[in-house]
Amino acid sequence: MPEADWRRALREKGYRLTPQRELILAAVDELGHATPDEVLAHVQRQASSVNASTVYRTLEVLEELGLVRHAHLSDRAPTYHSTAGHEHFHLVCRGCHRVISADAEEAAPFVESLTTRHAFSPDLGHLTVFGRCHDCEGTS
Template sequence: MPGQTLADVLRAKGLRLTAQRQLVLEAVLELGHATPEQIHEKVTCTAAGVNITTIYRTLELLEGLGLVAHTHLGHGAPTYHGAGDRGHVHLVCHRCGKVDEVSPDVFTDVRRKLSTERGFLVDIGHVALFGMCASCDEEES
């Protein structure tokens, strides 16, 4: 969506901009990686009447428009983030649940090896590594 507003993208598809759509997109972008429930909590701080069904429908619409993407970072609900954030590796802390990101370049050797030896092309956009973040590691030590 570089150079285009949400209203521009919606209008191009024959849709209209609503306050709920704007609030959901802003919440996703501000929160970084968030579940629909976390997005709902953020949106209801501004618009108390927005229900969770509206959040799910709006996320589906925004994903269809290529503005947000989801990934599964565990057994719970999907996590949404801005679509421009695709192409990174998620680092998920088992202890506190914090989600961080690193460049997919960390997998350069693995990708090359799998391509050469198995003819398999890795989709880095859907990689999550689970472990313990530095803060939790320090607390545990």
């Protein structure tokens, strides 16, 4: 999403564009997929005054505005990513913990089946499929 669009989205919902919000959104963009703690560490390199509660609250606001999304890529904290890129879902290897972003179109037959058979439209941005990558498939 171009910078002018997210600035407008914040203003339209009654939020100010604070330096902290700008830093946090930029951190999510730069990191790709990051937990709130990873976002905090990244932001604190530039502004040590930003604390964990500011990061968590800001991520909630940014998600409400549709600027970021979260997925659960482990049993720990949610992982956030920008909505500026392509829509995707996640493949997580249980062996090496690598995260692969799979294009939403790859799930088209699955989505069609859910829509047709169950009258259900999935939210692929939150979908995480756990398994084993080719490199880890033969190891324990």
